[in-house]
Amino acid sequence: MAAIIWTTIGAVLTLSVYSFLYKDNPFYKFAEHLVVGISAGYYLVIYYFNFIQPNVVSPVFQLRLGGEAIGLGSNTWWLALIPGLLGLLLYTRFFPKIGWVGRWPLGIYVGGYAGLGLSPIMQARVLDQIGANALPLTSVTNILVVGGLLGTLTYFFFSMKHKGVLGVMARVGIVFLMVGFGASFGYTVMSRVSLLIGRVSFLLHDCLHLI
Numbered sequence: 001m002a003a004i005i006w007t008t009i010g011a012v013l014t015l016s017v018y019s020f021l022y023k024d025n026p027f028y029k030f031a032e033h034l035v036v037g038i039s040a041g042y043y044l045v046i047y048y049f050n051f052i053q054p055n056v057v058s059p060v061f062q063l064r065l066g067g068e069a070i071g072l073g074s075n076t077w078w079l080a081l082i083p084g085l086l087g088l089l090l091y092t093r094f095f096p097k098i099g100w101v102g103r104w105p106l107g108i109y110v111g112g113y114a115g116l117g118l119s120p121i122m123q124a125r126v127l128d129q130i131g132a133n134a135l136p137l138t139s140v141t142n143i144l145v146v147g148g149l150l151g152t153l154t155y156f157f158f159s160m161k162h163k164g165v166l167g168v169m170a171r172v173g174i175v176f177l178m179v180g181f182g183a184s185f186g187y188t189v190m191s192r193v194s195l196l197i198g199r200v201s202f203l204l205h206d207c208l209h210l211i
Helices: 002-021 027-062 077-094 098-135 140-155 163-208
Strands: none
Touching: 002 027, 002 163, 027 077, 077 098, 098 140, 140 163
């Protein structure tokens, strides 16, 4: 009975979402709001148990998880209060008179993440990419990779007019860009079609038992 109930609920919600293909309607809005609400509640619980409890609550109150106290030590436990207080200050944006206070923790978070992420991003997306494309021109594949890279970079070089050799390289870059965008779009469409196939299979197999 439980399986029948949950299968029916899944089928109703699936049809409610796809009813948007006809026009916007209350069934679609209900399913949309339900997904957003459940997702918000789910991630709230996940963030609490994965971040807030081990990094703030446990160090401050010395809660015992798995038989061992989790904390920063008896003398440095107060350091856990700093990120907790910064997080609470973000909610001052709901109060217009003191909303400006929320700019301070927001600036600290944005600046901190930018500083921490600069080195790994430069390493992964710039230096490693340069090293991976420094290929010997001994095969057609390597020539296409290096040529596409140089052409793409040339297209975004706006200090000189794209004429002559520079213009040819820029047009080559456009071709590679269009191929890359087309492949990304095709992959996105393929993933959406896979989701559609899964939902149709669920309706025809699990619900209606037609296949």
